[in-house]
Amino acid sequence: MYERFQHQLQRLKNNRIFELFVVSVIIISALEIGAKTYDLPGWAALITQYLDVFITLFFLFEITIRFLAEPNKKGFFRSGWNVFDTLVVVISLIPVQDSEMALLARLVRVFRVLRMVSVIPELRVLINSLIKALPQLGYVVLLMFIIFYIYAAIGSYLFKDINPVLWGNIAISMLTLFRVMTFEDWTDIQYETMDVYPMSWMYYMSFIFFTAFAFLNMVIGIVVNVMEEEHTRARQEDAETREPTLGELQAQLNDVQRMLKTLTDNQSNDRESLK
Incomplete structure (x- = not known):
């Protein structure tokens, strides 16, 4: 009951x-x-x-x-x-x-x-993928933090006298570099320092290449890879747990009938050969 x-x-x-x-x-x-x-x-x-x-x-x-x-x-x-x-x-x-x-x-x-x-199962797959990707993302974030720290220290030493509001210390410099990485009016910051250091564009170009292009693409690649694995695992679990449809049962029945017919034909052939 x-x-x-x-x-x-x-x-x-x-x-x-x-x-x-x-x-x-x-x-x-x-x-x-x-x-x-x-x-x-x-x-x-x-x-x-x-x-x-x-x-x-x-x-x-x-x-x-x-x-x-x-x-x-x-x-x-x-x-x-x-x-x-x-x-x-x-x-x-x-x-x-x-x-x-x-x-x-x-x-x-x-x-x-x-x-x-x-x-919604699809949303669960997305969240599970992000959670499982965190250990791999941790090393990328650590490496990105090292790059941020190095560039922030250099920027604070070189540009502090130009604009102490943006480059006053290493913490403020890291916030400024985050603004550069997200392309939020970063050209205004660049042109301001280029008035004193004309070659400072190399500083910004190299930083953007490492962070906005290289590291962020690495993050996207890791998340996409883990997401594909989660989708594959979810499909396998769904195939194991869900009840077969009427069409799938009919297909399985047809396969069994074909196997029985083949076995019967083989037995008949064997009897004729023995005779």
């Missing part, structure tokens, strides 16, 4: 219409949060309060379905996304009005928008 009920919950959880309804509720939740940042008339504020109650109860209903549909209850909380969703739902149950934890409850309601990531 319970297994049949659990199977029905699994079908509901994997139902495409139910998934789209969950996404719609998350979007409505995001709009409701944004609407509360405005000065609303009384009737609109009342509607947002009722919406908030409905969204909170619906998320509680949805996470309960996902928990009951999970065959391994302990394994449910081994997923970071399930833990995140559960925390958001539980903290959202804190009353917003007349509560010492009202601010925390309001802030957590903002994070309900992130549930879009846990609901």
